[in-house]
Amino acid sequence: MREVAELPTRGDADIAAVASLLADPARCKVLLALNDGRALPASVLAEEAGISRSTASSHLSKLTEAGLLSVETHGRHRYYRLAGPEVGELLEHLVRLAPPRPVKSLREGTRAARLRSARTCYDHLAGRLGVQIMDSLLQRRVLVGGDGRYDPRRDGHDALSSPGHDVRYELTSRGRAFLTDIGVELPGGRRPLVRYCIDWTEQRHHLSGALGRAVLDRTLSAGWVKRPPRGRAVIVTDAGRAALADVFGIDWET
Template identity: 60%
Template structure:
């Protein structure tokens, strides 16, 4: 189920300094990045992700929740935290676009950065090279119509180099509906079927909305992709490479 967009707030200009203060701490940023794949995680896991003590993590989580960036839910004796909604995910993606890259001083850091650019989750859908290849294949095979998947900053009206797009109205075709039926995928009626994001690492469109969420869930269930531990990176399995090639014509041979 998708999260509703926040309602407009009454009052004066938005106080962006409040949000700036929340994301100014590296530990809090690592917590937000750990949750950017849409999952809900316990405080102990997030403390490990942030590299801080449980007490420090508790303080960070309290500030992020009070500031409206996180939501918390109780499951038995444990409390689980998740991003408060897609607007927060878009904020994280935008910050990643604007922020300088961290210096890479080890093979492990290089491998992790490469994995994120190859295939990752963007809140509740796929991004990175895999995400834009999926979008391109859906368009090229006639499953989507309305645009060509490209982003041109010089011609953009509302779109920015990252985050949800608004300039292009993509529509699922009859061929696309047949594809979803073949995959055993039904889209929820209460959510906009097709949306797109401008991918910050590829600078092209990747698929979002109910269709993006549905394909992520279906590929995960089918064992075509799997999460790679504590990061947002996902890996494509051998079965996934065959399935993506046979069903959508996507060749994921390393570039």
């Protein structure tokens, strides 16, 4: 008697399952609010999305069950964060494809300007600040392998299958010494050291990967930038402006 070949238990990827979650504006606001790498409680996320706490709880459950969010319990409180850098990368790619929302108030205009100036993209710096730091690292040959420019004619071939990874930036030995001198702790571990994102506001590359996180950690610990209680925008301090000029050759003006 012939044996019947065992059928695979998993088929093609169900993109629609994720897309249906992202089709809700409130859930998208929750995800974007968490795209600075921090963990936030449901009450704050409800305010960010402009919805009730009970509605936010339902959305958060769906996003957690789908693997887009992880949850941490501290006492009686539950804190939510993006499940990993791949979720942050997904959001950044969607932001690049999505049309901009119209600005309807001075508050929205100010917030948009701050995001374009300096913000976090999951766990690394983005916006004009992130792009200028990337440019400085390339000019100083801390990194080699690319020029920081996004060229759709060049990047379009590999970007379809490996977005943001087709230009192979590498950290030089000179670069390791430079980063150590300015207090950046070079990370180990399995996460790729040097990656980049195509910045959706600047249309250039900003540094991501484990090194991108290490640079952000240094700017925060040194007091060069600070995070407001909410939102992805970061504020460059007076000490930060001096350090940007001295360390990176960046003349930073808000």
